[in-house]
Amino acid sequence: GNSVTQMEGPVTLSEEAFLTINCTYTATGYPSLFWYVQYPGEGLQLLLKATKADDKGSNKGFEATYRKETTSFHLEKGSVQVSDSAVYFCALSDLGGSYIPTFGRGTSLIVHP
Amino acid sequence: NAGVMQNPRHLVRRRGQEARLRCSPMKGHSHVYWYRQLPEEGLKFMVYLQKENIIDESGMPKERFSAEFPKEGPSILRIQQVVRGDSAAYFCASSPATGNEKLFFGSGTQLSVL
Numbered sequence: 719g720n721s722v723t724q725m726e727g728p729v730t731l732s733e734e735a736f737l738t739i740n741c742t743y744t745a746t747g748y749p750s751l752f753w754y755v756q757y758p759g760e761g762l763q764l765l766l767k768a769t770k771a772d773d774k775g776s777n778k779g780f781e782a783t784y785r786k787e788t789t790s791f792h793l794e795k796g797s798v799q800v801s802d803s804a805v806y807f808c809a810l811s812d813l814g815g816s817y818i819p820t821f822g823r824g825t826s827l828i829v830h831p
Numbered sequence: 832n833a834g835v836m837q838n839p840r841h842l843v844r845r846r847g848q849e850a851r852l853r854c855s856p857m858k859g860h861s862h863v864y865w866y867r868q869l870p871e872e873g874l875k876f877m878v879y880l881q882k883e884n885i886i887d888e889s890g891m892p893k894e895r896f897s898a899e900f901p902k903e904g905p906s907i908l909r910i911q912q913v914v915r916g917d918s919a920a921y922f923c924a925s926s927p928a929t930g931n932e933k934l935f936f937g938s939g940t941q942l943s944v945l
Contacts, residue, residue, distance in 0.1 A: 761837075761939055762922070819934055821866070821876075824873045
């Protein structure tokens with residue numbers, strides 16, 4: 719079956735530090751990959767996506783590249799802000815297999831001033 | 832253009848009572864997903880519905896839980912005879928069609944069982 723594995727949190731950084739949150743996946747077909755962000759007290763919202771190998775998704779300074787050879791989709795940002803503090807979820811949707819979006823456990827990011 | 836609306840935002844029930852969680856998808860969306868979020872466990876899929884049909888309920892507990900998405904009105908997630916272990920945040924998401932993989936989430940219902 720499909721699965722998504724994320725690095726455990728919390729990740730604690732100082733403002734302007736470089737961020738990496740690791741994500742690897744297992745899928746039976748050809749998945750699309752996503753990062754969602756959940757701010758306190760809110761639902762998840764899509765941050766970025768990539769639909770095929772070597773695609774790079776980007777939004778609000780965040781980037782992630784679809785690496786089929788390593789089955790990874792790591793989230794990066796060059797300079798984090800306090801307002802980036804949230805929980806980040808890696809997810810996949812596999813149209814060739816189960817189309818039900820599968821989420822990782824989430825990684826909490828805490829950014830200090 | 833309202834987003835996905837869930838209510839109530841917070842629901843407190845005593846053990847043995849029933850909990851009804853409501854979800855109105857975004858306008859034009861006919862696909863609804865329910866997820867449960869437990870601390871340290873992330874987001875777990877429960878059920879996927881289209882209007883008047885349950886498409887996939889592989890994540891639903893076999894007993895006490897049911898879901899519907901009638902032709903008119905919101906989708907309902909119903910939990911009968913709640914137990915403390917049902918305490919969690921329940922999120923609804925909608926999409927316009929299968930294959931359009933982006934999900935739009937509501938703000939969730941926090942269920943607390945006393």
